[in-house]
Amino acid sequence: ALLLGLVGVCYLQFTHTSFSTSTEFQLGMPLIENIPHVYGPGFTFIEQALHGNTSFWILALLIFLKPLATSLTLGSGNSGGVFAPSLFIGAMLGGAMGGLFSAWNPELAGPPGAYALVGMAAVFSACARAPLTAMLIVFEMSNDYALILPLMLTAVTASYLAQYLHPESIYTVKLVKRGVRFDQGRDKDIMQGVQVGEVMLKEPLTIYKNQPLTELYRQFQETNLLGFPVLDDNGALWGIVTLLDLEKALSQESVGLPSLKVEDLATVDPLTVFSDEPIWTAIQKMAPRDLARLPVVSRQSEKKLLGLISRSDILRAYDVGIVRKQRGQLLEKQITFRQEQHNDFVEFRLKNGHYAVGKRLMELELSTFINVVSLDRESVLHIPRGGTCFDAGDIITLFGRKNFLGPTRERFFSGKEEKK
Template identity: 45%
Template sequence: GVGYGNVYWISHVSVNQALLGEIALQSLIILLILKVVATSLTLGSGGSGGIFAPSLFMGAMLGGAFGGIARQLFPSLIAPSGAYAIVGMAAVFAGAADAPITSIIMLFEMTRDYKIILPLMIAVVISVIVTRSLSRETIYTLKLMRRGIDIRRLEQTRPMREVTVAEAMTRNFPTVLPTMPIGELVTKLRKTEHHGFPVVDKDGNFCGVVTLSDVEAAMSKGNLEDLTVSDIASKSVIVAYPDQYIHDVLVRFGSRDVGRIPVVDRSNPKRLIGVLRRHDIIHAYTKAVTGKPGA
């Protein structure tokens, strides 16, 4: 006989009986309904429990019931209900976890029967198509979404957690001397596509950053003839280190609303290594995602 209390725990006995075709059709349907209700109540109420074993249980019951009904309708054309139970296990787990390849390989490893591959693949594909049309989340990602964790967004930002500043930055970036007159700086800004330059003295020490905004602010105050870059440059600037990940530096871009960040040696902050621009970050992200350099 079949004990309906099996729905409250992992019951390999009931699954094995379904695979062997030893459970009556009515009992298969009842076990399926009870297991769906029990699993839904447990997980929905915040209780502890997984979905792997329950999905295999429900799949075995569903597949066995389908096979039993089909065998009653077409007794001479239908395989034993146990074969459908095996296919049902793969189909239900594939749909719940959005893991079609895993399900197919797992069930093939269990049976080692090549004849079951085709029906197995058909059932799994149908299951995944149906579940994806109903929800873009799996049973695992749905739990995270309810807690406010968007795993898909984290996946999109993953490349930025793997690419370092050294890989993305621009090396040999043009610099200006602190003694450069403002007039020369304006000319240099006009001739290049850059809106700012790192300031490096004659000894190679990093002194700050001067931007077009600094020039405009100085112009609004009066005569620029006697001013040099050192007079208007920003001395206290945020910097990045070559071993940092892009994701960590992005926060600094947003907090200070800057278009470029100097990259300095961690052991010697006076040594400029390069400049990280927003343009560089876009290039690095495009290359990490597509494998091709950004346009």
């Protein structure tokens, strides 16, 4: 597994090495003419390796020639993939190792084809950092349950070793080369950082349990809401009633609707959530029961209604969590940039009467030493462009040379630059 992981890292290094040139590139032709095994995906020769019909020396030679041929093909601008070559290299290395083990101890060693299968999974897992995918692909090819444990062990070990030696996969390394990077690791659930009280509907419309059904019908028609918390005579939470409850009552012709009250339809002692609990707690209560809303109560008194949280509020909570995550990432970058001696950040809020309000960024004619890195408008982060128009209440973040930050901020406020 360790050897297969190392080969996967080496193959990754080979494939993102560029050999491009301005003239027609023909170095691969002698290689293809003399050793046709490296041409194309090589599935035919993989099948021969799986059946153990290939000599050790051919397998060993192809371990080095296939990455070279792939690198020359991709680096010269020709079309080609990286998935099939990784399977090919794994099969060659696995088959070669299987041949060595069979020659050393034929009784204990299994067939070389089994080693080739395991090698395919391990090398692809090391290149793509996808051990589960590699295991499923190879298991589907073999349909042999006896290979499950070897596949799991080699694929996971090779993937972890490759991750330790090279942080990027065969698919992300090209993006990194172009300056596109993805944060590694599992992010903390952003819904854990948003409390129910931050997004709940405060002071929701309510109805009392002793009110007639006609009043409930009128409120549903006037508000277009789908549910109301139900209060008792003392104003404490008693239950909850929904439009579905009313529709069920209307469908029963035998029931005397004029004589019914809200308490005859409402659900008593509904599930509730506290305002200081994370949104994730509300989701865990609502999702399994297909609830559309939950009353929010106080910890001091579970009958004191503080608000109502619905599915739309949960979607808004996700937006709040995303903004907080973006702000955290921005703060981390600000700390990193501030380590540079001559650069810094400054943040300020625009107010009515400021020069920049109502103007586009291009109209301000800012210094080339200053970047407007973000615009926070109603808790939504934006990346300002030349045509971005500023409004009162916008929070502007500038980054650049320290001696230019003050004059630039004054430019936003008054339209003039301070003389330093």
